[in-house]
Every structure is written in structure tokens, then in C-alpha cells.
Amino acid sequence: MSDDPVNPFPRTLYNNDFRLVAQTREAIDRSRQKLRETRPLVDPHRLSPLITRNAVSISDTRDGWRVVVAECGVGTITRSFRERVPAFNFAEAQLMRLGLDKMTDN
Secondary structure, X not given: OOOOOOOOOOOOOOOOHHHHHHHHHHHHHHHHHHHHHOOOOOOOOOOOOOOOOOEEEEEXXXXXXXXXXXXXXXXXXXXXXXXXXXXXXXXXXXXXXXOOOOOEXX
């Protein structure tokens, strides 16, 4: 134990640390158990029974570029870009993630 003038906080006393560690461990174990028992959340507003396959589409709009990613079982994601290059980079990354070989133009 050193008296470091740079550290403004005194060293913690270790009198009740075993009880604190036990309480912390119990809280962590309860959290882990709740995470195991909880089903993954799915946003019902983004799910559509009409989405039967994965698709990525890109379109040129008046204000820029729009990329639409339709993922079966997940839903639809739409992103807007001002520039063409970031839009194509995002679309290509989604193509690779979904394992598709081409995108559609709208």
C-alpha cells in the first residue's frame, strides 16, 4: 500500500468485501438466469408475412440514394444516403451478409 499523491481516492477497506462479493455474484447469477429464460425480442411491426426471401434493392431518389434490405424472418430495413458510393458500399455489405449474389434496382 502506497500513499500516492496523484490518487485522490483512499484505498478501500477490505472488512466487508466477502459479503459484497457474494451479493454481487448472486446478482450476476440471477441476471444470467433471466437472460437464459428470456426469449429474443422481435419487433412485430417490422415483420411481414409477405417477405418470403432475402433481397437488397437500391434506388436513385430525388434527394439521393435509398437502400432497402428485406430479410426473411427479421423484416425490412431502409437506409437513405446522399452519395452514391456509401449507398453501394452499404448494399454490397448487406449482400455479403445475407449471402446473395445480386441486388435489384427500383
